[in-house]
Amino acid sequence: MTSISRIPPVSQSSDIDFFAVVQSLWKQKFLIVAVTLAVGAAAGAYAFLTTPEYQVSTTLRPAALNDLDALNRSGVYSLPREQALTRVGAALDSYDVRLGYFRANPQLFAPLRMPGQTDEQAFEEFNRNSIKLVQPDPKKKVDLLSAYIGMELRYPKNVDGDEILNGFVKYAIESERQQVASDLSVIIKNRLNELDGKLDAARAGYEAGKESQIATLLEKDNLTRAQLQDELRALRVQLKARRADRIAQLDEAISIARSLGLKKPSTPSAMASEGESGGNVIRTEVNNQQIPLYFMGTDALEAERKALRQRTSDDFTDPRVAQIGKELMLLKNNRRIESLKQRENEDVFLQNIEPLRSEMARLKKLDIDVMRLNLVTIDQYALEPLKPVWPKKSLMILAGLAVGGMLGVLLAIIRYFVVLRMTKVAKGGEPLGNPQ
Incomplete structure (x- = not known):
């Protein structure tokens, strides 16, 4: 071996x-x-x-300047073109928006459902493998002219991919329009509530000012009335004392006149001529001194004393009493207070609220058809492809x-x-x- x-x-x-x-x-x-x-x-x-797979794509670019001009010039809501494009892109990439479109169009996605799959499972596979958001490279500087957002959809045969993608883009744009409309409505409502609050504050300030003014006028009238009444009482006491003094003077003058035997009014010169001899004598008396009261004679003095004792009021003897009565009568009705209380439309008297009213009127008449706003420009719609992207048979x-x-x-x-x-x-x- x-x-x-x-x-x-x-x-x-x-x-x-x-x-x-x-x-x-x-x-x-x-x-x-x-x-x-x-x-x-x-x-x-x-x-x-x-199974062949097809691919469709669409491209979105910023809207034209005039498309968002009405919204931005409203002074209530600002939405620059690049921000509008970003918001639509966020809606296109939103799981909730995609799920809403999937559920709203079951007939379009019926061919994508495999036997035994639930709607959630079919959507998960579609969302993970079929649809894709395409954006510019974030590392590169992108200006407004080159900004874009793309969507790509890969799908098997017998599926209307172009209709699905175009419909989804429209659905996302419409969803974002509704969000903008909702935001605009809430902002206008909040702004109106804020202006109403300022008007209410102005009304409250006006009411407080009016009450303060009325209280001030009433206090002034009460003070004036009290002063006039005090003056009237003091004046009457003065007049009464003056009448008593006059009566005392008359009593004394009557006593002197009786002792001199003067019943009728006389003068010192007349009394001197009574003791001289007869003859025609003409006397001229130049005297700048006041003639004593007893020269009036007892008859005149007693008549004056009787009248003074029978007098019930001394008011007529001093014009100031009548003047005080007039002033007290005028104080019974303060026309300024009545005018303040009888105002019907008190808003016209509010101060510095014209800007608030004009702003409220402008907001209430603000008419922006958000549902017709072009948030983005669809630069390229999805078109039905002529051949599949997979498989590439020759390759x-x-x-x-x-x-x-x-x-x-x-x-x-x-x-x-x-x-x-x-x-x-x-x-x-x-x-x-x-x-x-």
Whole structure:
């Protein structure tokens, strides 16, 4: 029995081996061709038997400047074009938006459902493998002119991929429009509530100011009334004391007049002429001093004293009493307070609220048809493809033939070396010839 360790090594001559290998490959050309054709046939069978997949795509770009002008000029809601594109892109990539579109269009996705799959499972497979959002490279600086968002959809045969993708883009844009409309409505409502709050605060301030003004006027009137009444009482006491003093003066004057025997009014010169002799004497009295009261005579003085004692009121003796009465009468009705209380439309008296009212009127008349806003521009719609993107039959067949050829050559080389080793072992290390 021959030991394996005694088997002489195969010749290491590269030239001899190379020509021998080439010669062996030529002699095994039918094996190589057979393997090549077999693998190529298998690749062709796979290419023709596998379900073809198609691909559609669409591209979105920023909206035109005039499309969002009305919204941005409203002063309520600002939505730049690049932000609108980003928001639509976020909606296209949103799981919730995709699920909503999937559930809203079951007839479009019916061919994608495999037997035994639930709606959730079918959607998960569609969302994971079929639809893809394409965006510019974030590492590269992108200006507004080159900004875009793309959507790609891969789908099997018998599926309306272009209709699905175009419908989904419209659905996402519509969803974002509704969100913008909802945001705009909430913002306007909040702004109106804020303005209403400011108006209410202005009304409350006005009411407080009016009440304060009324209280001030009432306090002023009460103070004036009290002062006038005090003055009237003091004046009446003064007039009464003055009347008592007059009566006392009259009493004294009557006593003096009686002692002098004066009943009728007289003068000092008249009293002096009574003691002189007869004759015609004309006297002229120039006197700047006041004649004493008793010269009025007892009759006049008693008549005045009687009238003073019978007097019930001294008010008429001083015009200030009538003036005070007039002022007290005027204080009974404060027309300024009545005017303040009788105001019907008090909003017209509010101060510094014209800007609030004009802003409220503007917001209430603000008419922006958000549902017609073009948030983005659809630069390219999805079109039905003319041929599938997978499988590429010619490429797959060529790849199969190439792989088959390499596999055939590899098998032929292996067969050559196996036969060569077996021949050397059988003949004591001397080959009988090249394998056929």
